[in-house]
Amino acid sequence: MTIGLRIGPARRRKDAGQEAGQGAAATDNRSRIRAFGLRTRLLLAFLLVAGVSAGTTSALTYREARTALLETAQDTAVTSFRDHAQQTAFSLPLQRGAALEDVLRDIARKGKPHPWVVFAEYGSVRASSGENPVSTVITPELRRAARANPHGSFERVVKDGVPYLTIAMPMVFKTSPYSVLPSGLVLYAVMRLTDEQVNVDALLVAARNGALPGLAVALVPGLIAARSVLRPVRKLHEAARSMGSGRLDTRIPVRGSDELADLARTFNESAGQLERSVRELREAEERARRFASDVSHELRTPLAGMLAVTEVLDEDADGLDADTARAVRLVSAETGKLAVLVEDLMEISRFDARAAELNADEVDVAETIRKTLQNRRWTDDRVRTDLPDGIRARLDPRRFDVVIANLVGNALRHGGTPVTVRLRTEERTPGTAVLITEVMDSGPGIRPESLPHIFDRFYKADAARTRSAGSGLGLAITLENVRLHGGTIRAGNRPEGGAVFTVGIPLHAEETGG
Amino acid sequence: MPRVLLIEDDPSVREGVELGLRRRGHDVRAAATGETGLAALAEFRPDLLLLDLMLPGMNGVQVCRQVREHSQLPIIMLTARSDDFDVVIGLEAGADDYIVKPARPEVIEARIRAVLRRIEDSGPGRPAIEVYGELTIDRGGLTVTKAGRPVALAPSELRLLLHLSAAPEQVFSRQQLLEHVWDHSYHADARLVDACVARLRGKIEDEVGSPRYVQTLRGFGYRFGPL
Numbered sequence A: 001m002t003i004g005l006r007i008g009p010a011r012r013r014k015d016a017g018q019e020a021g022q023g024a025a026a027t028d029n030r031s032r033i034r035a036f037g038l039r040t041r042l043l044l045a046f047l048l049v050a051g052v053s054a055g056t057t058s059a060l061t062y063r064e065a066r067t068a069l070l071e072t073a074q075d076t077a078v079t080s081f082r083d084h085a086q087q088t089a090f091s092l093p094l095q096r097g098a099a100l101e102d103v104l105r106d107i108a109r110k111g112k113p114h115p116w117v118v119f120a121e122y123g124s125v126r127a128s129s130g131e132n133p134v135s136t137v138i139t140p141e142l143r144r145a146a147r148a149n150p151h152g153s154f155e156r157v158v159k160d161g162v163p164y165l166t167i168a169m170p171m172v173f174k175t176s177p178y179s180v181l182p183s184g185l186v187l188y189a190v191m192r193l194t195d196e197q198v199n200v201d202a203l204l205v206a207a208r209n210g211a212l213p214g215l216a217v218a219l220v221p222g223l224i225a226a227r228s229v230l231r232p233v234r235k236l237h238e239a240a241r242s243m244g245s246g247r248l249d250t251r252i253p254v255r256g257s258d259e260l261a262d263l264a265r266t267f268n269e270s271a272g273q274l275e276r277s278v279r280e281l282r283e284a285e286e287r288a289r290r291f292a293s294d295v296s297h298e299l300r301t302p303l304a305g306m307l308a309v310t311e312v313l314d315e316d317a318d319g320l321d322a323d324t325a326r327a328v329r330l331v332s333a334e335t336g337k338l339a340v341l342v343e344d345l346m347e348i349s350r351f352d353a354r355a356a357e358l359n360a361d362e363v364d365v366a367e368t369i370r371k372t373l374q375n376r377r378w379t380d381d382r383v384r385t386d387l388p389d390g391i392r393a394r395l396d397p398r399r400f401d402v403v404i405a406n407l408v409g410n411a412l413r414h415g416g417t418p419v420t421v422r423l424r425t426e427e428r429t430p431g432t433a434v435l436i437t438e439v440m441d442s443g444p445g446i447r448p449e450s451l452p453h454i455f456d457r458f459y460k461a462d463a464a465r466t467r468s469a470g471s472g473l474g475l476a477i478t479l480e481n482v483r484l485h486g487g488t489i490r491a492g493n494r495p496e497g498g499a500v501f502t503v504g505i506p507l508h509a510e511e512t513g514g
Numbered sequence B: 001m002p003r004v005l006l007i008e009d010d011p012s013v014r015e016g017v018e019l020g021l022r023r024r025g026h027d028v029r030a031a032a033t034g035e036t037g038l039a040a041l042a043e044f045r046p047d048l049l050l051l052d053l054m055l056p057g058m059n060g061v062q063v064c065r066q067v068r069e070h071s072q073l074p075i076i077m078l079t080a081r082s083d084d085f086d087v088v089i090g091l092e093a094g095a096d097d098y099i100v101k102p103a104r105p106e107v108i109e110a111r112i113r114a115v116l117r118r119i120e121d122s123g124p125g126r127p128a129i130e131v132y133g134e135l136t137i138d139r140g141g142l143t144v145t146k147a148g149r150p151v152a153l154a155p156s157e158l159r160l161l162l163h164l165s166a167a168p169e170q171v172f173s174r175q176q177l178l179e180h181v182w183d184h185s186y187h188a189d190a191r192l193v194d195a196c197v198a199r200l201r202g203k204i205e206d207e208v209g210s211p212r213y214v215q216t217l218r219g220f221g222y223r224f225g226p227l
Helices: A002-019 A024-032 A038-087 A100-108 A140-148 A194-244 A260-317 A321-350 A364-377 A397-414 A474-484 B011-023 B034-044 B060-068 B085-092 B105-116 B156-166 B174-180 B191-204
Strands: A116-122 A125-128 A154-157 A162-176 A179-192 A361-364 A383-386 A392-395 A418-427 A433-441 A488-493 A500-508 B003-007 B027-033 B047-054 B075-079 B098-100 B129-131 B133-136 B143-147 B149-151 B216-218 B222-226
Touching: A024 B098, A038 A100, A038 A162, A038 A179, A038 A194, A100 A116, A100 A125, A100 A179, A140 A154, A140 A162, A140 A179, A140 A392, A154 B133, A154 B156, A194 A260, A194 A361, A194 A500, A260 A321, A260 B011, A260 B105, A321 A474, A361 A364, A361 A397, A364 A383, A364 A397, A364 A418, A364 A433, A383 B105, A392 A397, A392 B174, A397 A418, A397 A474, A418 B011, A433 A474, B003 B011, B003 B034, B011 B027, B011 B105, B027 B034, B034 B060, B034 B143, B047 B060, B060 B075, B060 B085, B075 B085, B075 B105, B085 B098, B085 B191, B098 B105, B105 B156, B105 B191, B133 B156, B156 B174, B156 B191, B156 B222, B174 B222
Parallel strands: A383 A418, B003 B027, B003 B047, B047 B075, B075 B098
Antiparallel strands: A116 A125, A116 A179, A154 A162, A162 A179, A361 A392, A418 A433, A433 A500, A488 A500, B129 B133, B133 B143, B143 B149, B216 B222
């Protein structure tokens, strides 16, 4: 019952922890120092059971042994005293004097099992075999009992820490075989029970000495039981954590056939099913990815042939009749767009397959951006720049060119001119400098509901526009290229109007300095 | 107009590129396999080889190696993927440049022109023949000799050596070399430079592991000398 009560609050506390969504590490730390963990509870239960059984056994044994010991002594004493008292002849009325004392001393000598002191009381006469004629140990209750019971009474008295047995034996006249008449003389015997007390004390010590090692020995099976429960529990804990960190092939060795073995078996089965489901999902994803890659790849070869002849179509279109010329120009233009789309699809599927490589080189960032703008002929006043010289960074020039070209091209298409490209470095935490590139436009900005999806593939911020000039993959590719550099990209709106894209790429100046 | 030998196995690409280049005035001969292409070399005597990497039978890299054994004919590879490992192998085998398919004829022609363009005069007042250690560079005759023996350099190798040695001890970044030697954009593939430097070192250096003539400045680029 005690254990049940303790489990209650502990379980409730654990549930509360899970609801609060605490991390695995915190739970783990708590388990190491948990005050009422399984081990403590099991040990306490074992100690309690052992303590109760040892205590009860000891107490019962002690009580029985003590009673037997004391009863033997007092039965011997009472019988013996009665015999001696009856065998002694008293002449009544009793006179105080040496003769009486001699008689009393004679009885006193025959005391069994220990010597006793004998007192006689008769009217106002008091006499004893000892030094004092009246005993201080005899209680008034005994005296009353002596008068009421002609066969004698006894009482155990403890006075000043010394146990005594006091016996009262009224002397009677036998008037018939069935009736007696009190003579008025009462003999008392007072016997010290020191030896019996020593024996009883020894019993107590023995009981205690037996119970304590018993308790200590009970700890051993307690610990073993706790271990046998805790080891599978710990294994389960480790296995669950291993699963959580992605090792889905984790299994627990099943030993025995108890409830914990059942639990381990269930865990293994669930882990197996989870692993199968995840494998199937991954295979499906891999198939989809490979399909996208294969499709783009297969489209390339016919496109290569078509793209090579678009020029021929364009040049000769003028000599054709109007309708044919329009059709030919349409085919030519769409072939070009298709080539861009397939190229972007190939690039995205390389990122998805994690096959994209970073060919980093140390470059002057301002020069790299200026070259990007020059190559696209964005050198007029549509694009303004704020590019401080002397910032060197380890970048993949081709990929960084794609990032800047996509952002500036996007700003020119969807935002308003002028577009500003600003470069700076920033120390986010001490020792980790970040290269910040901002591309800002002067348009209406991005609608707030579009912001979370702006880097999604084929996302159209403007629902009215069914097809943009780009492939619809530009910003998604930009995001992947920035990530490949270990950087971040953020889209937002400026308070003064216009959209702003902020690219942050970590600078590893100290690594590349040499 | 230049004579171009195109080795490409896919019929539509072969026909498209042949048509596109012929329209621009090139004299094009097309071959479907490496073997027929190599056979056409002696008879057609092209100014440039346009070589697909993925060929049935003898592949593009093998064709490239075989051509380089006895000729410094300019070679441009056609490849389906720029991040393909074959690009690096092709460049190491001696190709001067590469083009990723699909490509418009004007892009292909620009690459061809860049590889074939005349090496400009290094400017008046410079001696035509310069000597650096065991290396003799004749800017007029466009020949290089090492310890009196002529060194056969592919067009990109020769242009790179002339560019670097025109300003000894000056460091050029790989992006600058891409622009000036290959006529590429600043953001092109720097593996072109690295592969060309490796080939050039193999031909002019005593020990490729510790180069004297073409030295690397980690994080900055390459320079010629100091000896």
